[in-house]
Amino acid sequence: MSVIAGGGVGRRIAYYRSVMRPKMTQQQLADAACIALGTIRKIERGERGVTDATLEAIAAALDIEPGRLRADRLAAQSRVREALPALSAVLATYDIPDDGPVRPVHELRAAVAEAVRWRVGAQYTRIAHNVPDLLSELARAYSAAPAALRGELAELLVMAYRSADAVAFKFGALDLSARLIELMRWAVSEVGDPLLAASVAYVRTETFFAARAHRAGLRALELAIDAVSAPATTPEVAARGALHMRAAVIAGRACDASAAVTHLDEARDLADQVPEGIYRGTAFGPDSVRTHEVSVAVSLGDQHVSRALKVAGEWKPPMDLPAERRSGFYIELARAQLWSGLADDAFESLKVARHIAPQHTREHPWVREDAATLRRLKRADVESLTNFAEWCTAI
Structure with a gap:
């Protein structure tokens, strides 16, 4: 177990604790991290080092990525990359999982929900450290489950694969990302949920971005939009709107300004019908569409760039996004x-x-x-x- 020198780390812990809203006391941090108050005090004064486990507990209590506390900020990057082979090994055995414990479904669902929060919060170190074992456990649960439970477990696999894909794609492991997306498509076929299938189509766009096959990606998204039934409920509106939002960006990359504007307008109309939120793992709502207005403008370039500056001059992303x-x-x-x-x-x-x-x-x-x-x-x-x-x- 590695131990990180406490000086700079301690100062950063004290800083992030002091800027919490509301400000967090040392006692509150100790309680939230399940660490003795005396230990927190010594760490902040630089009188003792910090193990990886302790650092992660403190970071979780502060709701920040552990890498923001480390003396060597590149250590977090290295830890993510070092975890990628383990993730590859898990995927290689998705249909022949090893033996091991399996928690009840409600506990697995809570673990997957936490992985989703890490993904939308861009906390990639936590995903890399925890999700490979979670995927192994989900594979064991799925292979041993009765038919009545398989759909629910397949849904959890989709969400967990998506969290793992966030790490693979962001860190440039594009082959691994493509493999994860294919496993998402396999698992979603076992669920029978068209809205979850729409979220997988949203993620699949990454493969088209990576290959610069923007027109093909736009076609794939438009097919996915056609497959979503006319929206009648809030989740259906969000699913269709998220696909239009994604289609607007890839249309921009394809230099198809007309399609980009059409899809962005559709996304904006649908976003006005629902509150901002996370729907089947995808953020959608008025604020998400605003961020994509900037993305589309930058994708189109040239005379469209001024639109990005105009949006930013009138609006900033809220903290709850x-x-x-x-x-x-x-x-x-x-x-x-x-x-x-x-x-x-x-x-x-x-x-x-x-x-x-x-x-x-x-x-x-x-x-x-x-x-x-x-x-x-x-x-x-x-x-x-x-x-x-x-x-x-x-x-």
């Missing part, structure tokens, strides 16, 4: 600002994205490209730009 989506908004806004000659604003947007979801920001290819460009263009504040570029491995 998932961290991954909020950070994505600022990453895409930074690109629009950079293209518009607003280098200082672009750098500020990248820093905001980093504060919201550091792992998501560091692994985003646009961040590395734009950080490198900013460093070449600017001469003022070179040190800060260089530090940022080093952090996201742009240099």
Whole structure:
């Protein structure tokens, strides 16, 4: 078990505890993390080191990614990459799982719900550390379950595979991501839930993004939209709206402005009918559509970029929007600002994205490209730009 020196880590723990809303006392942190108060005090004073398990417990209590507390911020990145072979091994045996314990279905459902929260919160280290074992357990449960329970367990597999895919895709393991999406498509066929199938179609778009097969991806999404029945309930409205939202972005990447605008308008109309929320694992609602307005504008480029700046001038993502989506908004806004000659604003947007979801920001290819460009263009504040570029491995 590795032990992390306590000095810098302790100061960061004290900082994040102090900026909680409301501010968290040392006693409250100790209670939430199930750690002795004296231990918390010594860690914050730098008088003792912190094990990985203790650090993760403290990070969970503070509701932040453990990597934000580490002295070596790249350690979290390394831990995610080191977990990918274990994830591959689990997928290789999805239909012949090893022996082991299986929790009751209600406990498995709670564990999957937690993995979904990690995904939308861009907490990739937690996913990499915990989800491979969860997938093994779900595979055991599914293989041994009576027919009456298999549909429910297949649904849990879909959601857990999606959390694992977030790590694989964001960290560039595209073959692994494609394998996870195929397993999602297999599992959803066992569920018989058209709305969950729509969410899988939403995720499948990643394979088209990765292959730059944007027109094919748009066709796949339009077929998925046609397969969703006319929306009558809130979940049906959200499922159809999320597909239109995704179709708008990939249409933009395909340089099909007409299709992008049409799908975005459809998504906006549907979003006005439902509250912002997580539906079958996908965030959808008025705020999510607003973030996608920026994404579509950046995807289309040229004269459309001004639309991204206009949206950002009138609106900012609220705190209750998932961290991954909020950070994505600022990453895409930074690109629009950079293209518009607003280098200082672009750098500020990248820093905001980093504060919201550091792992998501560091692994985003646009961040590395734009950080490198900013460093070449600017001469003022070179040190800060260089530090940022080093952090996201742009240099």
